[in-house]
Amino acid sequence: MPADWQRALAVVAHPDDLEYGCSAAVAAWTDEGREVTYLLASRGEAGIDTIDPVDAAPLREREQRASAAVVGVSEVVFLDHEDGVIEEGMALRRDIAAAIRRYRPELVITLNHRDTWGGVAWNTPDHRAVGRATLDAAGDAGNRWIFPELTERGLDPWDGVRWVAVAGSDTPTHAVDATAGLERSVQSLLEHRTYIEVLTDEDPETYCRTFLTANAERTAARFGGRPAVPFEVFGR
Numbered sequence: 001m002p003a004d005w006q007r008a009l010a011v012v013a014h015p016d017d018l019e020y021g022c023s024a025a026v027a028a029w030t031d032e033g034r035e036v037t038y039l040l041a042s043r044g045e046a047g048i049d050t051i052d053p054v055d056a057a058p059l060r061e062r063e064q065r066a067s068a069a070v071v072g073v074s075e076v077v078f079l080d081h082e083d084g085v086i087e088e089g090m091a092l093r094r095d096i097a098a099a100i101r102r103y104r105p106e107l108v109i110t111l112n113h114r115d116t117w118g119g120v121a122w123n124t125p126d127h128r129a130v131g132r133a134t135l136d137a138a139g140d141a142g143n144r145w146i147f148p149e150l151t152e153r154g155l156d157p158w159d160g161v162r163w164v165a166v167a168g169s170d171t172p173t174h175a176v177d178a179t180a181g182l183e184r185s186v187q188s189l190l191e192h193r194t195y196i197e198v199l200t201d202e203d204p205e206t207y208c209r210t211f212l213t214a215n216a217e218r219t220a221a222r223f224g225g226r227p228a229v230p231f232e233v234f235g236r
């Protein structure tokens with residue numbers, strides 16, 4: 001994984017996307033003194049069947065902030081696109097480009113933007129939309145003539161994104177050692193307690209540890225035998 005960077009912006013659709021995907025890597029990065037900011041397109045308000053979106057939105061925002069803090073991330077930004085019906089279009093690209101200009105990351109992280117998980121499970125429209133818009137916005141952010149209204153708002157072009165790393169890809173090209181961050185990634189996912197308690201009858205901590213450990217070990221087989229978080233890295 002590229003190591004010559006200082007700032008990363010992680011852009012996903014929902015609270016818990018980063019915790020299921022890659023927070024062990026985030027923990028390792030913040031340990032090294034790098035700055036990581038989370039940008040969420042929605043508050044995940046449509047994610048819990050038993051809780052009305054009006055109540056779920058602030059609850060999930062709170063859980064996401066706590067979850068980020070566990071892996072050393074203090075800045076969590078919500079764009080307030082509508083959960084479940086996020087549209088891949090100019091409004092989303094503009095919002096993500098604006099954040100890229102504001103936070104000036106060298107590395108942008110997102111989640112699987114393709115149609116399926118592992119070729120067998122259909123991906124959600126929100127993940128596809130946000131992943132693809134993020135890959136696009138990494139370029140938009142550097143061009144002063146795309147979204148000129150952002151420049152008028154004082155957000156100067158940032159052409160410094162060197163890589164976009166996609167977590168949860170079926171075709172990973174790189175990986176980050178998960179050894180140091182694995183336990184914190186479990187605790188970080190566990191902060192989404194309300195969501196997880198509705199999702200599974202298992203003990204929440206057992207569920208989180210089993211899921212994340214199995215993922216990291218599956219990746220180990222491909223990346224030198226150590227538990228790892230895989231990414232598909234697109235250069236720019």
Ligand SMILES: [Zn+2]
Nearest residue numbers: 013014017127
């Ligand atoms: Zn999601």
